[in-house]
Amino acid sequence: MTAGRGGPAGPACSGRRRGLVGSGGVRVVLASASPARLGLLRAAGLDPRVEVSDVDEEALLDAVPHAAPAEKVTTLAGAKATAVARRLDLDDAVVIGCDSMLHIDGELLGKPASVAEARERWGAMAGRSGELVTGHAVLRVVDSGIDRVAEGHAVTVVRFGEPTPDELEAYLATGEPLAVAGAFTLDGLGGWFVEGVDGDPANVVGLSLPLVRRLLAAVGVTVTDLWSAPRSAPSSAPTSSGPA
Numbered sequence: 389m390t391a392g393r394g395g396p397a398g399p400a401c402s403g404r405r406r407g408l409v410g411s412g413g414v415r416v417v418l419a420s421a422s423p424a425r426l427g428l429l430r431a432a433g434l435d436p437r438v439e440v441s442d443v444d445e446e447a448l449l450d451a452v453p454h455a456a457p458a459e460k461v462t463t464l465a466g467a468k469a470t471a472v473a474r475r476l477d478l479d480d481a482v483v484i485g486c487d488s489m490l491h492i493d494g495e496l497l498g499k500p501a502s503v504a505e506a507r508e509r510w511g512a513m514a515g516r517s518g519e520l521v522t523g524h525a526v527l528r529v530v531d532s533g534i535d536r537v538a539e540g541h542a543v544t545v546v547r548f549g550e551p552t553p554d555e556l557e558a559y560l561a562t563g564e565p566l567a568v569a570g571a572f573t574l575d576g577l578g579g580w581f582v583e584g585v586d587g588d589p590a591n592v593v594g595l596s597l598p599l600v601r602r603l604l605a606a607v608g609v610t611v612t613d614l615w616s617a618p619r620s621a622p623s624s625a626p627t628s629s630g631p632a
Contacts, residue, residue, distance in 0.1 A: 415481040416614055417529075419472040424568075424575060425486060425594035432597055433615035436484070441471040445487075445498075457496045458541040461487045462523030466539055469525040473534050482609055485525040486595045490546075490570030492518035498569050506565040507556065513572075514550045514581075519543050520570065520592045524599055528607035538606035542596035544587035548572070551581045 418426060418436040429436050448467055452460055469485025476483070490497045492513060500506040521543050528536040551559065564578060565571035572578035574585070574592040588596045601611045 413480060414609055414614060415478055417472060417476065417478075417481055417483045419468045419483050419485040420594075422486075422594050424573070428590055428593055428595060428597065429484075435616040439472045439476070439483075441468040441485070443467045443471050457489065457491045457519075457521050458523065458543070460496060460523075461489050461521050462525065462539050462541050465523035466525040466537070469527050470534070473527045473529050476529055477532050478529055479531055481529040482604060482607060482614075483525075483527040483529060484595070484600060485527075486522055488520060488522040488569045488591075488594060490518050490572075491521050492516070496521070497571075500566055500571045503560050503566065506560055506571040509571045510551070510556055510560075510565075513548045513570075515548065517545055517547045518570070520546050520585075522591050522595060524595060524603060526600065526603035526607055528609070536607040538603040540599050540603055542588055542591040542599050544585050544589065544591045546570075546572075546574075546585050546592060547583040549581045549583045555581070 416429070416434050416436040418429060418438050419441050420426075421438070421440045426436065426438060443464070445464055448464055449460060452463055455463070464487035465485040467485075468487065469483045472485070473481075473483045490513075497509065500509055521541060523539070523541045525537065525539045527534055559565060559577060559581070562577055564573060564576055568578075572582065574582055574589060585592055588598065590597050591599075604611050604614070
């Protein structure tokens, strides 16, 4: 089956079934080892099973050397999700795959390989802006086979601050920059050194919830049917005379 692709404005989808279907009992599988992505989905009401793919990311990128940044990260996301989906033995599931990189100065940057590389990157990023590009792939698995595929990407502009030399060395010493694309986080220690973002902040953390919702719809799943527990409505009675 050929996967369709779509950009931030809307997903593309391919498959043999059309329209939304009942989503009760659909299992959610996250094809990523990222604790940040898992935390985002859990906070948003999903309870995914985690299955990590074993794809060779460098080999995939080498195969598309001239592709645009969005195409590269979406290719990686699709490969991860597909590798996981092919080994599942489930009657009805959705597999979510993602890959994030920072696009700055014409380069697409993943995780730095060393402290020295992370230090060099921060020297180039400080006081400037870059684009955090995340590819997304959502696969519908029916009777242990891939039934439908929807892919897309999201782009968020990140405006970096200028940490002092001592602050940067302290940040590098934590090891956090070595574990994340672009050598920074928004929701961790790196957030102290991010002045702001233009676009979906969750995309910087690891995945864009609005885009994933649209991709789920494209493969026939309504996101609210996947919520692991009902969300109680807030009380209409006032609890205070002003904001806390």
